Amino acid sequence: MSNNTAPPIPMVDLTAQYPLIRAEIEQGLHAALDEAKFILGPNVQAFEKAAAAYLGVAHAIGCASGTDALHLALRAAGIGPGDEVITTPFSFIATAEAICYVGATPKFVDIDPATFNIDPNCVAEAITAQTKAIMPVHLFGQPANLPALSRLADEHGLILIEDCAQSFGASINEQMTGSLGALGAFSFFPSKNLGGYGDGGLVTTNDDALATELRVLRNHGSRERYHHQCIGLNSRLDELQAVILQAKLPHIDAFNAGRRRVAHHYTAALSGLPGFTPPVEDGIGTHVYHQYTVLSEGPEHREEVMRRLETAQIASAVYYPIPLHQQEAFAHTHPPALPVAESVAQRCFSLPMYPELSLENADRVIAAIKHSAHV
Template sequence: MKNIPLLDLKAQYQTIREEVRQAVDQVLDNGAYIMGPEVKAFEADVAAYIGVKHAIGVANGTDALLLALDAAGIGEGDEVITTPFTFFATAEVISQVGATPVFVDIDEKTYNIDVAQIRTKINEKTKAIIPVHIFGQPANMDEIMTLANEHQLFVLEDAAQAMGSEYKGRKIGSLGHAATYSFFPTKNLGGYGDGGMIVTNDDELAQRIRILRVHGSSPKYYHSMIGYNSRLDELQATMLRIKLRFLDQWNDARRDKATFYNEALANTSLITPFADDDRKHIYHLYILQAENRDEMMHYLKEKGIASGVYYPVPLHQQNVYLPLGYQEGSLPVSEYMSKRTFAIPLYAELDQDAMNYIVETIQAFYK
């Protein structure tokens, strides 16, 4: 029986092993471990890659969201509109700055926030929108920015799963007022530990974020804000610089493998991922829909194929957010998808034999 993981980080490491080891040795020889030259170089690399003026490295993707909201002045009494179909951090940071998350249901095809429903939630307390480019599929940014401009709202793109994806020829991260990335190891651009980044074209916002990440100080030991200790590690930066050079190649491989899955599974009752023609989906996760999801996943496990649920409980139904008053059925698409969606293995190094076995196993389940 085969043993196919959802993601194989060791296989990716073997493709760049020598470069990574040499880069780590160079950092250790230099002796600059915090906010050193590799962090500055990686920030410049990312800014150029995304097509923005500023990229600011921080400790992780959650901190990236938190510092961006704080720097934008979002706080007590404010409301921030976002999706309930995402990782908890997206809403968590809204609460951490003292604001209230307002959840809007998702589009059933893309799993992204349903822009048509955002307008109905905007009021005098609304200060920001956080669209999440879920699973690497870009959200409808034109309509989101039009709404935001009408109501003077701050737009923070949560691009944790979307490094390298594009919307109408522009890199995700260059469309809102700011965007955040996670370099958690499982991401398309993942480090060997935690890491995150904020990108923006706003000079003042960038300056506030740079001050916030070092305890609110500028210069050192002179504090103008209550800040955070959130710095991207020099070792992570040097390894991420190497990986960034391969990112488009790896994302293209994911897209090719997703196309294979789409075609091979077309004759089953599964619903395969939708991708808009004017957007570049990078398939951070390859998400399927199945009515009998749990049975399917159990069957795959028995055959040595890993799978995962993203996400089993929408954020508006998490215990911590029950006081917000959302009822069962209030966000029906998110609730429906949480019971049907699951991911199967997809990564650049996944070989054709493994993919054939996965497809044949799924087809056998239906037979």
């Protein structure tokens, strides 16, 4: 079954995209180096303006990472000790980590078994007098059910903060993720849909006061040089990363279309295959497939399938093997059992996904999956 003469298929191939935009990036980098304005310079300002226009928000504030974007959003929203933030246990640790940074407590609730996103019904049941915010994650590029979550936030006077680390370009009713809550937080980690060549992040908002606070907080709590109104962070988007992001931004819709092309090819082939459940597009929004994540019958089946993929020189990965509520770092939150998240974590695995993945290579992945189904 394995074709050992074929080249390996990685989870993501960052080298495939660079030649397409090499000239734009190199021209921008040379100009930035010649100008030598490296901290909050013209490229950061230009990218923030372009990103705000693309996302349909009044303000887009660059920062040093996606984790910092979440941290800054929570700080600007005034969330702190004694507050609870309802969020998902099925995400990268940064989501809940940022809540702890501000002294608040993450309150984990279960997820929808079809979309892997936070379940609004579980959110509704978890709201208490200490709840200050809801932080959904648009996991794997699938928009969370923001219409339902927005209604809950409005009804209970809560702040809605979107974790958009994996959803740049995803939309709900033609509104981009990051434009529907009070604040949105994006990551530009290299493997993201819009990725830099290092760390970077962005916070979005339509609130002028929040935007002003964010700009102060990201720059050492300073409105004026050497005058500090509060304790802030050193979290500024790097000027050279802004050059790269600015070059990539006009291509993001094409990049996401490439991801959707591969995803739909996978789904057409894998739907109905015994022992596998491909991801679902629930119709709430446009999925941009940061990851293509399937469910196996169980952990032993997953291990066997991933072993066969490895034999065929095809990468796969588990996002995420341990839900956050079961991590030692969050034992102090006294989390309840969350059976859906726990089951998904034991059965999920992700297949290679990037815009430039050829359908020929996608067929190699499919063939390996189908072969494992007959084991």
